[in-house]
Amino acid sequence: MTPIERALREAEAAAARGEVPVGAVVTDASGAVLAAAGNEVEARNDPTAHAEILALREAARRLGSPRLPGCTLTVTLEPCPMCAQAASFFRVKRIVFGAYDPKGGGIEHGARVLAAPSCHHAPEVVGGLRESECAALLRAFFAARR
């Protein structure tokens, strides 16, 4: 299973729990999965419990280090400004995401956190991987709630 496939599984599991379906995976330089998480905002009553934050923290715990050099964060949705900045703080090498998020995204949209001249560490970014599947999960989730 590729990282984005694993992230999609996490997103599906999040949807099944009533969470906005976003999933994230952190892999090391060899491609091994260090951590995977889905959104837990509702379960934790915590708007900072985005999949990315949970996966980054867990990966750092596993490595015993607050820095994740050489690691890739793969996530089904373009990270928001909070998560983009967190990924920078964790010093990930690369961010790969699925669906673009014109409303809430903070990398290719909105505050474009990583493009600010004061951003000390800007990971490489690849957007649009398995975009249609990632976006379809979100669309189905919100359509069912309306």
Place this chain on the structure above:
Amino acid sequence: MTPIERALREAEAAAARGEVPVGAVVTDASGAVLAAAGNEVEARNDPTAHAEILALREAARRLGSPRLPGCTLTVTLEPCPMCAQAASFFRVKRIVFGAYDPKGGGIEHGARVLAAPSCHHAPEVVGGLRESECAALLRAFFAARR
């Protein structure tokens, strides 16, 4: 003790623990302190453990709600993009900060997260409260490390 005085105490306590001296307090609409925290990045090995994030989470836990309407986040240093976005997600009414942070700040500097048109909730912002004391704490901390 005013909220910024309490935040300064938290920042001093953080410095004594070897943490970058930043402190944060969340008060409710009546001015009662819901939560106070200092930076715990080193202690937790977690670059997301900024004082603001810890205080916001704790306030939400106390209220049993992920939203903190009517509340004020008071912090000794201009929040970074991650913390500015988190404060928006928690729906605080106001952010009051002490020292400006041209290098790492994300409100008046850098990504200016709350000014992005896609920012759904932009708290009121007051910067520069007890600015010189807040900045002096940081200067002394970094001077001692050089």
